[in-house]
Amino acid sequence: VTVSVLYWVLDSSAAEMVDCCSFTFLLCLGVAYLVQRYGIPLAQGVAGSVMRWHERVNAPVISVDKPRLDFTEIPAEKEPLNPRSSGKPDEIQCFTKGTYRRMGTVKAMNKAEVKAAIDKARVAQEKWAKSSFAERRRLLFALMEFVLKEHETICKTSAIECGKTMLDGTLGEILTTLEKLSWTCHYGEAALQEEVREVGLVSFHKRASVSYLPLGVVSAIVSWNYPFHNIIGPMISALFAGNAFVGKVSEWSCYYASWYQEIVRDGLRRLGYSPDLVTFVTGFAEAGEAIVELSDKVTFIGSPQVGKLVMRKASETLTPVVLELGGKDPAVVCDDADLKQLIPVVMRGTFQNCGQNCVGLERVVAHKGIHDTLVERLRPLVAGLSQGPACEGDTKDCGAMTMGAAAIEKIDKLVQDAVKRGAKCLVGGKRQSATSPFYPPTMLVDVTVDMEIAQEEVFGPILVIFKAKDDDDAARIVNTCPYGLGASVFSADPKRAHALGRKLRTGMLNVNDFGINYLCQSLPFGGVKISGFDRFAGIEGLRGNCLVRSETQDRIPGVKTEVPPAMQYPVTANSFKFSMLLCRVLYAPITGMIGAIVGLITFKK
Template sequence: MPDMSSAEVFEVARRLRAAQPHWQALGFEGRRTWLHRFRDWILDHEDEILRRVQAETGKSWGDLPIGEIVASVDVLNYWARHAEKFLAQEKTRPHSPLMMTKRLWVEFHPHQLVGSITPWNAQLAMQMLDIPAALMAGCAVLTKASEVTPLGWAYAVEGWKSIGAPDVLDAVTGRGEAGAAVVDAVDMIQFTGSVRTGRAIGMRAAERMIPCCLELGGKDAMIVLADADIDRAAKAAVWGGFYNAGQICVSVERIYVESPVYDEFVAKVVEHTRRLRVGTDAPGEVSRDIGAVATEDQLKIIEEHVNEAVTKGATVAVGGRQLPGDGLFFEPTVLLDVDESMLCMREETFGPTLPIVRVADAQEAVRRTNDSQFGLAASIFTKDRERGRALAAQIDSGSVNINNVMTNVFQLPVPFGGRRGSGIGFRHGGAEGIRKYCWRKSVIEERFDLPAEIYWYPTKARNLQLMTRAARFMSAGDWKRRLKLR
């Protein structure tokens, strides 16, 4: 794949901009037609897409269909179905009787060119969480996948072109220069990735005075209360911590368990973890559960977090090492006797590790959950729904799942975003999930064709007195002030 220069990226952006007005002019029905054709192409080429994704990542085959194809098609259908309603002209009433001579409405106009930059952990789905909404809004979209995993998304973009769709979606490839050029070439940027890169993009977007949406790191906590269904909670922890080898922004990365059920919960998690099969299976085989770590650098971070925790007194209940032989495979690892002085509890690991902590009560669990630079998502397991909702209200994160994990990513009617170091802005969120790709125009129309406004020049004392009296009468909270009797 070419390591593109800024000039090459700008040329692609220029071409997309030139095609955008025609795309916008197609209207919702015309754009919907092309998205449906793209959806059908994805479904028709599912096996080839997944083979490419697996070949460049080493994922287990079982992780692929739901995480890549099902999620992508679901998001595409949602925005194709709802975009017209969400972006319809929004009429509103004047806020005061003094303004009843006005008609007010808001129009949504697409940013001409939107940029989407994604990391290496979900090649198709990560882009498809965003671009269908931008396309349905009428934007052209310039995308860049990670230089570590560019092949799966590049193939999908070729699919868009192969169906004869308008030239409003393309992918550039390359390292830092190409990514920086995307940020400089677009009118709005959607970024998913590391906190460090996200901050740099946010600062550049501020310099350019363009909107940005940043989904960054997570250190998502799971709280298990004493009244929880321990079997369900343990299974959820293992899937939520180890799916895609833990390389998901909303992976479960730390678990706080109330003391009365701690031993039972740990025993079940360890039991389920021991049964997991690690490796990359053949396409369609489904003989492995946990695939490869995507890069050597990420493997080093995982090893550092585990080794540092052990040095500080943590216990490895299961796993804890890279598997010998070819490939970047790390054993699913459960860590006990951990605390917040350790990297595995403080920094994003993005790997197959589950640190588990015993806590005295729910309030301690909430306090320690909130004591983090991240705030993307969290989970609570309890049979008491009212208690679960009350604790969810106390957790300082963008989403909270009650009796489940990671499901917040796929709830398209509600916002998906983070707090603090986990980013700014939101994916999804019903109407707001597509309106972020638009700029808003307020239109104010006069109801009556008056020859002049009462406050226009020349200034007249009589008109001024009339206006101020009317304002006082409508604004004051008591009759004496309305009638100027005090």
């Protein structure tokens, strides 16, 4: 209207006025669409960010005493220690990894004690299930601030108890935990909102939806390689979904479990919730069996052998389980790969935490055209890696093997078997002594799929290199392995990399990268074959902590489901004919539909 008046005042022609009005109308329509399409989500995003900021600054401040971190005055044992070295069945011997210093003992909980913890958790969960997402975020933000503040302390606990370096602690304990906390705070609520689903013609009068409700007590039995993140990670998802959490830590890394537990419980107390909502269990097999028997859902992270035992126990009560059973991740290096970018990734993927990673890079499958150059560049880097007791502050590239002599014996056996079968050991490959907790960084080439080291998870600092003829041969080498957790493909051609990746039988794939998918917390984590099944992390993992419930309700006032007279009891001779006509009306093509409609109109009960 304003434009029309202006044109009239300026004595413009009618045609010009119509053209300008039409243009202005379309412009306004376009602006309105952009505001509706992008402006509202943008406004919601800004509002959400402001709300999250408000929740974060108003989160409680967690305050707990620091744990003991110095054990150097305790004499180092000459013989290797293990969790049963205390000699008492109800105690777990804890010791520094890399120096064998006795740190003290931890209670090995029995079934009755685990049951008591789960019973208390169920009571506490009743109130927590009614909490708002905003309240749950306040707890997670409090944990995030604590992790940032106590970054160094947490890394030291992991270095002492696992033998990893402080840098490995940052990457595996801190960065991963912070990213999971951040993603859950910013996107978790959206993932758990009720979803309205489409309905068909037969149920057009209904509103169909899916709700994600708390399960009750969700548990996890986790491995020892990342003692902080492995227990905190599944707890984050369980709590945000409204559940209680009872998790069992490994007997190989349980000394600081009570401190980790107190961090969470302090946050719960400050928010007015029972600390019984979260318990970190310490114990042996009896404690793990009790958790599987008494929980509403269990995530297990460990070996395929123990995973089978967990499944067997879970079958007695039909407890749902998520199994993450390790991997033997390959990196396929195509002949056009960027070696400058690739080599640091391969080194980090192989030797991070001394190779003790479920997504550790255990196989490098290099095309024959690039194989020799790759080996030539990697060899001096592997030879230059330093190793020592990171648990006492040494700045080294690699730390100790957490399980000590037992793990080293297995690793050395695999290396020696490969050499006997024709592989060449270019670096390392010799254990220091029968009691040493260290295995040197090792590099093997000319490895073939018939060797044990090509089929079994090593979980150690071994760089294993295969030579492939072409893409199909590389896929064959990868797929002969019984594990199928993750994989990487390196190529300058994205289409080629994706095409090759499609041939690999794994649960996860990274193109021109390794392991980055775990830092994309919107993605599910898990594998196939003996690497396990189901997923944790991401939207799917968060929803896996829920009772996924389908719901329907009337959506049109006054319109309800009524059973047609011809389909009511008692049935008649024509009831079946009526049902046939009804199906054709709903699902037949137009010609059949018209005939069926006529049939229904003329139908006689």
